[in-house]
Amino acid sequence: MGFYLFLLQLFALSLGMGFADEVIKEVNKWAENETNGHIEEILPPDSVDASTRLILANAVYFKGKWEEQFDASVTKDDEFFLLNGSSIKVPFMTSWERQYIRYFEGFKVLRLPYKQGDDKRKFSMYIFLPDAKDGLPSLIEKAGPESGFIEKHLPLWDVEVGDFRIPKFKIEFEFRAGEVLKELGMVLPFSCGDFTEMVYSTITTPTEKLFVSEIFHKAFIDVNEEGTEAAAVSVVGVFQITCLRTETKFDFVADHPFMFVIRED
Numbered sequence: 001m002g003f004y005l006f007l008l009q010l011f012a013l014s015l016g017m018g019f020a021d022e023v024i025k026e027v028n029k030w031a032e033n034e035t036n037g038h039i040e041e042i043l044p045p046d047s048v049d050a051s052t053r054l055i056l057a058n059a060v061y062f063k064g065k066w067e068e069q070f071d072a073s074v075t076k077d078d079e080f081f082l083l084n085g086s087s088i089k090v091p092f093m094t095s096w097e098r099q100y101i102r103y104f105e106g107f108k109v110l111r112l113p114y115k116q117g118d119d120k121r122k123f124s125m126y127i128f129l130p131d132a133k134d135g136l137p138s139l140i141e142k143a144g145p146e147s148g149f150i151e152k153h154l155p156l157w158d159v160e161v162g163d164f165r166i167p168k169f170k171i172e173f174e175f176r177a178g179e180v181l182k183e184l185g186m187v188l189p190f191s192c193g194d195f196t197e198m199v200y201s202t203i204t205t206p207t208e209k210l211f212v213s214e215i216f217h218k219a220f221i222d223v224n225e226e227g228t229e230a231a232a233v234s235v236v237g238v239f240q241i242t243c244l245r246t247e248t249k250f251d252f253v254a255d256h257p258f259m260f261v262i263r264e265d
Contacts, residue, residue, distance in 0.1 A: 020048040027055060031218075034059035035231035038220040042233045053210055058234045062262060064114035064123055065227035068097050070166075072225045080167055081133045081256040092165040092255075093225055099164060100155035101250040106131055107139055110166075110252050111155045113265070114227060122265040125228060126150065127166070133256040140259060150261060162249035168225070174218035177234070181215065230262060 024043045031042040042057070070093040080090040100111035110127040130139045143149045182190060189212040219232040 020046075020050070020052070023048050023052075023055070027057060030057065031059060031233045035061045035220070035233060036063070036229075038229070038231040039218050039233050042216055042218050044216075047214070047216070052213070060230075060232045062123070062228070062230045064117075064229075064262075066225075067113040067115050068095065069227070070095055070225035075168065075225060078165065079255060083134055083136065083257055085134075091168045093168060094165050096161065096164070098158040099161050099250070099252065100158050101161070101252050102153070102155040103250070104153055106135065106142075108250075108252060109153050109155055110254075112166075124263055124265050125223075126154070126261050126263055127254060128153070128259040128261075129252065129254050130256075130258065136257040136259065143259065150263065160249045161252065163251040163253050165253045165255065166223075167254055168223060170220075170222045172218075172220050174216070177215040177217045178212070228262065 024045065024047065027043050028041045032040045038061075039059075043055075048055070072093075075091050075093050077089045078092045079087040081087045100113070102109050107128055107130045110129065111124050112127070113122065113124045116122055128139060128143070130136055132138075146152075178190060191211060215234060217232070217234045219230075221228065221230040
């Protein structure tokens with residue numbers, strides 16, 4: 001297959017006294033299986049205790065090969081500039097094939113389509129590259145509050161390329177999402193949200209009210225000449241446009257921080 005996808009797998013577990021370590025192991029094993037071994041631990045030690053009544057887990061796994069793969073023999077190391085002004089050497093993939101590129105004020109967008117899988121859905125990676133080497137924070141600030149930002153900034157056709165370089169990269173990232181969501185104003189679920197009616201009454205007593213105690217999120221992505229492999233797990237603990245085409249060569253050199261998404265087209 002061109003890709004494999006596991007979406008919205010629900011794991012619900014009633015917890016008993018003294019089984020915290022076993023529960024953590026079971027949830028972590030589930031996460032490892034659902035992400036093809038890329039995320040081995042989503043729940044850290046001591047994340048479950050006797051007050052935990054329910055665990056909801058969500059996993060996504062994606063593996064896709066590029067519609068037009070990169071030639072690994074021409075991949076070369078070059079400078080990638082960091083937000084702090086320093087730089088590091090990283091391998092850059094390149095191609096002379098036509099690419100889906102579109103320029104906007106302050107940034108440009110690249111679409112890299114994946115081969116179609118057996119279920120006929122189409123996916124692409126979109127790279128949003130700020131013009132300024134330190135422009136990622138401003139781009140994220142612009143994209144965040146704007147409804148439909150991605151849909152409004154999609155490349156419409158393929159173009160000739162000039163200087164075209166994309167870094168190979170592998171990222172692993174994890175954080176506790178609870179505090180972030182609270183800072184964004186989502187406070188009720190973590191205090192008096194009362195999710196009691198979502199679960200069987202045998203899990204709670206008549207006087208108990210369930211609320212979210214923490215949300216753990218972990219992600220992995222590997223981008224290379226062949227394609228992309230990505231996985232992510234989140235766990236909740238409940239305590240018509242007409243345009244004129246001109247054949248100009250477009251440069252796209254992702255040698256500084258950028259934003260990317262994998263999207264179903």
